Amino acid sequence: MIQLHNVSKLYPPDNTGVRDIGFQVEDGEFVFLCGPSGAGKTTLLRLLFRSEPVTEGQVIVNGRNITRLKGKGLAAFRRRLGLVFQDFKLIPHMNALENVSLAADVTGVSWRQSRRKAFALLSELGLKDRYGALPPALSGGEQQRVAIARALVNDPELVLADEPTGNLDPEMAEETMRLFARIQRRGTTVLIATHDYRLLRRFEGRVLMMRQGRLVGEQYTAGAAASP
Amino acid sequence: MKSTHVVFVAGRVARSLRELFWTHLLTAGIMAMTLSVFGGFLLVQDNVRALVRGWSDEIQVFVYLGDGVDPAAGEALRARLAAYPEVKSARYVSKARAWEEFGKTLGSQSGILEGLDPGTLPASVDLELRSGHRSREAVLALVRRLAALEGVQDVEYPETWLEKMRLLMTGIEWLKWVVGGFLFLVAFLIVVGTIKLAIVARQDEIEIMQLVGAPDGLIKAPFVIEGMVQGLIGAGLALALLRAAFSLLTADLLAPFGALIAGEQFVFLSAAQHVHLVLMGWLLGTAGSMLSVKRHLA
Numbered sequence: 308m309i310q311l312h313n314v315s316k317l318y319p320p321d322n323t324g325v326r327d328i329g330f331q332v333e334d335g336e337f338v339f340l341c342g343p344s345g346a347g348k349t350t351l352l353r354l355l356f357r358s359e360p361v362t363e364g365q366v367i368v369n370g371r372n373i374t375r376l377k378g379k380g381l382a383a384f385r386r387r388l389g390l391v392f393q394d395f396k397l398i399p400h401m402n403a404l405e406n407v408s409l410a411a412d413v414t415g416v417s418w419r420q421s422r423r424k425a426f427a428l429l430s431e432l433g434l435k436d437r438y439g440a441l442p443p444a445l446s447g448g449e450q451q452r453v454a455i456a457r458a459l460v461n462d463p464e465l466v467l468a469d470e471p472t473g474n475l476d477p478e479m480a481e482e483t484m485r486l487f488a489r490i491q492r493r494g495t496t497v498l499i500a501t502h503d504y505r506l507l508r509r510f511e512g513r514v515l516m517m518r519q520g521r522l523v524g525e526q527y528t529a530g531a532a533a534s535p
Numbered sequence: 536m537k538s539t540h541v542v543f544v545a546g547r548v549a550r551s552l553r554e555l556f557w558t559h560l561l562t563a564g565i566m567a568m569t570l571s572v573f574g575g576f577l578l579v580q581d582n583v584r585a586l587v588r589g590w591s592d593e594i595q596v597f598v599y600l601g602d603g604v605d606p607a608a609g610e611a612l613r614a615r616l617a618a619y620p621e622v623k624s625a626r627y628v629s630k631a632r633a634w635e636e637f638g639k640t641l642g643s644q645s646g647i648l649e650g651l652d653p654g655t656l657p658a659s660v661d662l663e664l665r666s667g668h669r670s671r672e673a674v675l676a677l678v679r680r681l682a683a684l685e686g687v688q689d690v691e692y693p694e695t696w697l698e699k700m701r702l703l704m705t706g707i708e709w710l711k712w713v714v715g716g717f718l719f720l721v722a723f724l725i726v727v728g729t730i731k732l733a734i735v736a737r738q739d740e741i742e743i744m745q746l747v748g749a750p751d752g753l754i755k756a757p758f759v760i761e762g763m764v765q766g767l768i769g770a771g772l773a774l775a776l777l778r779a780a781f782s783l784l785t786a787d788l789l790a791p792f793g794a795l796i797a798g799e800q801f802v803f804l805s806a807a808q809h810v811h812l813v814l815m816g817w818l819l820g821t822a823g824s825m826l827s828v829k830r831h832l833a
Contacts, residue, residue: 356746379750386748398740400550413749415537457747 308334309355309465309496314364316350325350325520328364332498334464337491339507339528340500342517348500351517352469355498356388357381369464386414389458389495393470395450397442397457403429403449404438407456414461421460428456432486448479455486459495466490468499472506484510488530540753547757551733552764559765562729566769566816567776569718574777574804574812576711581808582801583707587700594669596662596678597691604658604686612686613660621668621677626661630654657688671701719819726765726823730758731831741832755828762824763817770816774809 309332316324325347332338340348353359354366357373366373368384376384390396397406404425411421429438432452442450451471458466468487472480480503488510491497501507507514511530516523552559598616600609609627617625628636633656638645664674674692681690734741744754785801804812 358746382745382748382750384748385746388748390746396739396743396746398743400554409744410747412539412543413744413747413753415539417539418542421539 308332308367308369309498310365310367311354312365312367314351314354314366315362316354316359317362323520324362325354325517328522330515330522330525332496334496335491335494336496337488337510337512338496338498339512339514340498340517341502341504341507341514343502345519346502346517347520348502348517349469350520352467352498352500356385356390356467386410386461387463387465389455389461389463389466391451391454391458391466391468391471393473395442395447395454395474397450397453399442402439402441403434403445403453403456406442406453407460410457411460424460425456428459429453432456446479447474447476448482451475451479451483452486455483455490459490463495465496465498468497470501471499472501472503477506480506481509544753544756544760548760548764551737551757551761555729555733555736558729558732559761560768562725563765563768563772565725566722566766566819567772569715569722569819570770570773570812570816571776571780572718573711573715573815574773574808575780576707576715577804577808577812578777578781580704580707580711581804583700583703585802587704594664594674594693596664596674596681598660598662598681598684598687599657599689599691600659601686601688602657606658608686609658609660612684616660616662616681619677621664621673622662623665624663628659628661630656630658633657633659671698722769722819723823726762726820727827727830729765730762730824730827733758733761734827734831755832758828758832759821759824762820762822762827764820765824766816766818766820767813768816769820770813773812773816774804778803 311328311330314328315326317326318324328351340351342348350359354361355368357366357376361374364374371384373381373384398409401409404422407425407428408421411424412418416424426435426438429435429452432455434449434452434456437445437449440449442453445453451474455471458468466487471487472483475483484499484506487497487499491512499507504514508528509530510528512528514526514528516525598612600612604612606627606629609629613625613627616622631653634648634653637656638648641648664677668674668677678690678692681687741754781801781803
């Protein structure tokens with residue numbers, strides 16, 4: 308469960324960022340953070356995976372206040388998260404399998420085990436024949452699926468995705484969103500920041516609307532495209 | 536650190552050494568030059584020390600006797616001095632013997648002594664010192680004691696030579712640390728720079744590793760190990776360079792001087808000095824990379 312209590316993150320000199328945010332996400336929920344560019348979605352996600360400290364307030368994930376986490380505690384917290392980014396953040400000189408298993412390697416599981424798990428995930432995401440390819444040789448959609456596989460390799464309780472469809476064509480974007488819906492149906496909490504309202508309303512979930520650094524509304528989408 | 540982490544770090548180090556091969560090699564080369572210069576000073580120091588030891592074997596102290604000391608008293612003094620712990624051998628040289636030996640020394644020029652009084656040269660007791668008593672300080676102490684003896688007119692020993700050798704040894708010691716220290720500082724800064732390059736080159740990778748929750752140690756360890764590897768390779772190269780230079784110099788250039796050294800040959804670095812140089816390379820690389828990681832890896 309995620310809880311945000313009066314969270315603000317303000318950047319000098321003009322104090323842009325997010326202000327006085329409070330919401331709660333239950334385990335296994337599918338939640339969209341939606342709003343135009345500059346609304347503060349990415350900032351809020353960065354606070355959730357503790358890439359930046361809050362200026363005020365508390366961020367509690369699974370009962371643990373993460374606002375002051377650092378060092379070993381922060382690393383351990385991140386190993387239980389799955390993170391997906393718009394620019395994929397794949398290491399270009401490592402092939403798809405190595406990129407995925409990297410996240411497992413750092414937890415200390417055996418080399419064989421991490422490769423086996425990574426390969427299984429890539430196969431599940433339709434990249435069985437592309438595991439040896441380097442990221443530059445993969446399409447945008449394939450790269451995003453590799454990034455999603457990496458996010459899932461440690462069986463995270465929570466997946467955070469920042470504009471995961473931003474660099475994809477509409478067809479691939481919908482396919483990727485379906486993938487997230489599938490992950491959520493398995494019981495994983497999924498929180499996606501996106502500005503693409505037309506896409507997200509095709510999926511069943513809760514939408515938190517943001518504008519100018521504030522949470523301005525909340526609604527539920529019925530969804531129509533969630534099924535594969 | 537878990538065994539999978541060891542494999543992981545080893546893979547990272549191998550990849551970086553491959554990708555930044557020339558940068559790492561250049562740094563190792565500079566470390567090799569630094570360690571070679573330091574090792575070179577050690578070599579010179581050791582061989583000069585051996586040279587001094589060789590020459591010291593021939594150090595003699597001449598105790599000149601006054602005119603009033605007759606041969607019997609001179610012989611008695613010889614026997615007394617021969618019992619000194621510092622003295623290996625003592626030989627009484629009468630005035631006549633001294634004159635005769637001086638003539639022999641002059642060889643074909645001995646004719647110039649004709650007409651001169653054979654009693655011109657003083658009688659003496661010539662002392663050869665034991666090996667543990669040939670240092671400048673020991674010789675000076677002995678000379679002071681000898682000069683105070685009754686019947687002794689003067690005591691002569693190779694003071695200037697001993698002093699010069701002492702100065703030479705001190706100079707080499709200072710140069711070793713001043714020049715070596717300066718080069719160590721330069722090499723250290725270059726290691727810091729090289730590791731910074733490696734960190735910058737892998738900035739994205741580091742960020743991704745932090746995002747997937749890699750422990751700090753796992754992110755930093757490869758960079759520190761790269762520094763260690765650079766240091767060890769640098770030390771290995773330095774030893775190879777020194778060995779090659781030593782073989783070349785002793786075989787051709789310095790061979791004629793070899794006979795002046797104790798044991799009649801030049802000596803290369805000892806096993807302990809090999810270990811010291813390797814440790815210095817390792818330390819240089821490790822310290823440089825640790826500083827770089829601390830400064831540049833947030």
